[in-house]
Amino acid sequence: xxxxxxxxGGLVQPGGSLRLSCAASGFTFSSYAMSWVRQAPGKGLEWVxxxxxxxxxxxxxxxxxxxFTISRDNSKNTLYLQMNSLRAEDTAVxxxxxxxxxxxxxxxxxxxxxxxxxLVTVSS
Amino acid sequence: DIQMTQSPSSLSASVxxxxxxxxxxxxxxxxxxxxxxxxxxxxxxxxxxxxSNLETGxxxxxxxxxxxxxxxxxISSLQPEDIATYYCQxxxxxxxxxxxxxxxxxxx
Numbered sequence: 001x002x003x004x005x006x007x008x009g010g011l012v013q014p015g016g017s018l019r020l021s022c023a024a025s026g027f028t029f030s031s032y033a034m035s036w037v038r039q040a041p042g043k044g045l046e047w048v049x050x051x052x053x054x055x056x057x058x059x060x061x062x063x064x065x066x067x068f069t070i071s072r073d074n075s076k077n078t079l080y081l082q083m084n085s086l087r088a089e090d091t092a093v094x095x096x097x098x099x100x101x102x103x104x105x106x107x108x109x110x111x112x113x114x115x116x117x118x119l120v121t122v123s124s
Numbered sequence: 125d126i127q128m129t130q131s132p133s134s135l136s137a138s139v140x141x142x143x144x145x146x147x148x149x150x151x152x153x154x155x156x157x158x159x160x161x162x163x164x165x166x167x168x169x170x171x172x173x174x175x176s177n178l179e180t181g182x183x184x185x186x187x188x189x190x191x192x193x194x195x196x197x198x199i200s201s202l203q204p205e206d207i208a209t210y211y212c213q214x215x216x217x218x219x220x221x222x223x224x225x226x227x228x229x230x231x232x
Contacts, residue, residue: 033219037168044226045160045168045211050219059219062125095167108174109215110158114167 002026002113004096009118016086016122022079022096022115030054030074033099035111036081038092038120048094049081064090086122093117126150128214128224136232143199145227147212152192156215159188159197162226163208171210172197199229207231 008020022034035050049070050059058070069082079096097111127150137143147157155175160168170179172188175195185200199206212224 035219035221037221037223044209045162045213045223047213047221047223050221052219057219100170100173103173103177109156109219109221110170110173110179110213111160111168111221112170112173112179114169117167 002098004098004113004115006094006096006115006118009094009120011121011123012086013124014087014122017082017084018086018120020081020083020094020096020118020120022081024077024079024096024098027098029072029077032101033109034072034079035097035099036070036079037095037097037111037114038090039095039117040089040092043092046092051079083120086120088122091120091122093119126153126214126216126222128212128222130212130224130227132227133225134228134230136230137202138232139202139204141202143202143206143229145197145210145212145229147190147195147197147224149193149195149214153214153216155191157188157190157195158213158215159186160211160213161206161208162211168211202229202231204231 003025005023036048051070067085071080095117096115098113100108100110100112157175159172162168209226
């Protein structure tokens with residue numbers, strides 16, 4: 001059974017830093033790209049960042065580029081999101097999610113498994 | 125950047141009604157369009173991938189169609205458990221995603 005378990009959320013002051021983790025199990029972690037998606041209170045979904053299965057390629061939304069860093073440790077089946085220079089508008093539930101992967105020889109970039117989310121609150 | 129719009133932003137329908145949500149991309153995205161359901165306090169759930177493919181285990185009353193810039197998501201017979209917000213999401217040939225703003229579905 002695929003499981004994704006986020007941790008590391010909490011209250012942080014503006015300008016501060018936080019590192020989120022996502023522990024994965026139930027699938028071959030290194031074979032799948034992973035993403036972070038966030039949802040501000042009462043708002044819609046916002047894709048934040050993605051990383052390839054090997055970790056060699058990373059991508060960011062413009063809203064977090066230069067402040068957030070996505071990484072992964074395939075030996076520990078864990079995804080990370082280092083968040084620096086945090087702002088009030090970064091307050092959100094942060095979800096990690098797994099790519100669906102190859103279906104009939106084509107790579108499908110849909111997020112088929114999600115964690116339960118971890119809340120990050122940026123406030124003084 | 126590719127922008128996604130959804131309409132309507134919310135709707136109310138009766139149990140058994142056919143419900144249709146549209147999603148439009150700002151440029152041609154082929155069939156790189158997915159649909160998710162999110163219930164309050166829960167993580168999103170993948171329903172449809174690549175515009176028209178039903179995710180395993182998802183009831184057949186859910187369907188999707190379209191290509192290029194215009195896409196449609198349909199619930200053929202609305203059930204009480206379908207009360208949720210529905211999001212479209214596009215992806216490109218890099219690892220970049222964009223979600224639509226969502227459509228909230230209620231029971232009338």
